[in-house]
Structure formats: C-alpha cells, structure tokens
Amino acid sequence: MTFNPDADVSDNKVQRRGGGRTAAIAGGGVVGLGAVVVLLISAFTGVDLSGLLGGGTGTQAQPQATTSSEGYVKNCKTGADANKDVDCRVASTKLALNQYWTKHVKGYVEPGQVSVDVATATPCGTASNDVGPFYCPSDQTVYIDPTFFQVLKQQFGAEAGDLAQVYVVAHEYGHHIQNITGTMSKYPNNGTGPTSNGVRTELQADCYAGAFIADLTDQKDKNGVAYFKKPTEAQITDALNAAAAVGDDHIQQQSAGYTNPESWTHGSSAQREKWFASGYKYGLGKCDTFAVATP
Numbered sequence: 001m002t003f004n005p006d007a008d009v010s011d012n013k014v015q016r017r018g019g020g021r022t023a024a025i026a027g028g029g030v031v032g033l034g035a036v037v038v039l040l041i042s043a044f045t046g047v048d049l050s051g052l053l054g055g056g057t058g059t060q061a062q063p064q065a066t067t068s069s070e071g072y073v074k075n076c077k078t079g080a081d082a083n084k085d086v087d088c089r090v091a092s093t094k095l096a097l098n099q100y101w102t103k104h105v106k107g108y109v110e111p112g113q114v115s116v117d118v119a120t121a122t123p124c125g126t127a128s129n130d131v132g133p134f135y136c137p138s139d140q141t142v143y144i145d146p147t148f149f150q151v152l153k154q155q156f157g158a159e160a161g162d163l164a165q166v167y168v169v170a171h172e173y174g175h176h177i178q179n180i181t182g183t184m185s186k187y188p189n190n191g192t193g194p195t196s197n198g199v200r201t202e203l204q205a206d207c208y209a210g211a212f213i214a215d216l217t218d219q220k221d222k223n224g225v226a227y228f229k230k231p232t233e234a235q236i237t238d239a240l241n242a243a244a245a246v247g248d249d250h251i252q253q254q255s256a257g258y259t260n261p262e263s264w265t266h267g268s269s270a271q272r273e274k275w276f277a278s279g280y281k282y283g284l285g286k287c288d289t290f291a292v293a294t295p
Ligand SMILES: [Zn+2]
Pocket: 043, 044, 171, 172, 175, 202, 205
C-alpha cells in the first residue's frame, strides 16, 4: 500500500488503447515483420520480452477493460482504489508526477499517458507487454501496459511491489523531462556500452525517479491530502531491487549466462541502483550522468 487511502485521484484521465490480442494482431499489419522484431526490444529493460510471455494467453496477462468512455479509469476515485488496482495506480501516479515536475521544470508540459490494452500502434512502434513500458519522444507520450509488472515479477525476479511500479512510471516521465529540456537532442544516441549516451540517458531517468520518490509525500490533491504515504524502508529496497533486476548484466546473465558490457543499453544493475539512490538521497542536483567519466 503506497497511496494515502483518502487522497482524491479522480482526475486520473489516461488514454486506454489497444483492445485485446486478436484486435492488435489484425490491426498491426501496417508494421512489417522485420520492424516488429527490431521493436520488440523494451525501452525499459533493453531486452526482447516476446519469448517470455507465452503469447499473452497466460492468466497474468489478462487485459482489463477498465476505462470509462471519457477515458477515466473505472472505480478509481481515491487512494484506496489506487492501492487495490494496478490500472488505477499507474493512472494516478501521473497526478503526483505532473505536480512534481511542474515545480521543477519551468514551462513543464504534461506528457500523454496511454494505458496499453495488450498492444497498440505508436509513432515509435507497437506498444505491448513484449516491448515493456516506454516513452515516445515524437508524440511525447508514455506507454505502459499495467500487466508489465507481472512480467517484472515473474521474469526478472523483482518483487515489483507498489513502489517499484511507481519507480517504473517515474522513469518514463524522466525521459519526457530529458526530451522537453533538450537533454535528448544534446546527447544523441551514440551506440551502446556502460559509458554510452544511451546508458547515461537511462541512468538519469532512474535518478529522476529516485528524486521524485524521495519527495513523494510533498505532492498533494486539491484538498491538501498527500497522494502517497511515506515509503517504508522495505518499499525503497524493493524499488532498488526492481532497478537492479532490469540491469543489463542481470538480464544477460539470466538469459545468456554471461554479460557483454559493450552491448549494454540501460546500464548494469549496480549502475541503475547507484543512480536511483543518488536521486533519492541527494535530489535532482545529483542526476547529471553526463558529467562524470564513468556513470
Ligand atoms: Zn528508459
């Protein structure tokens, strides 16, 4: 339980897009097979998750059509609802994120947020659980299938509790900040490896997520009730574990039995934990992953 049960999260409007595995496949013909294969690399984990999901027929991947026609998550009015339901939790987390970043970035504009129902087309390729959560710079939108957290839990060995889920959403918002503040264009993708711009970009998003989580209780609803309760030590440890679980070395060790640092796109477990902790302990001022020789 992460949210304050009394918090008002009724302004949780997100787009729900997709519409089940069959519809997604039928509608997905615009993307060639080659493109699909390339795009099945998660922006969050840097790994192809398509083989891990058993075709989406497992009980863990049941999509829940939970949005109203106006786009609000159904039965998602209070923090208590967000504590119960993952769709509500992901949609509500954005309220606190937008408030936080409005305070810290002049001229902040909210990103779009799409709750992916199995699969949907985006300007950055198909969004689905196979790909994992990602931020698409060209339409400034965060795409998350809330069932991804089951994948995190089952395939990456992270407990992926409520706060770890907040970390994942906050990481994607971190990329939005990098986009609107010019960091992405200043440090374009220059390949892979532990000191590449790509890895530094990912680690900075982890750092931003850590800084946000450190200030979690400062973000309040219109009645002055904090959206979140103060995280416990156990929850912080769980979020750190989630950061470590999606480290490139951990994923490579798990899938191939060895690690190849030169191919890293997101950073090692130690790097991801380190930068999450840097943001958490010292704030946004200690998130310049581009200023250090070895991030
Ligand atoms: Zn990322």
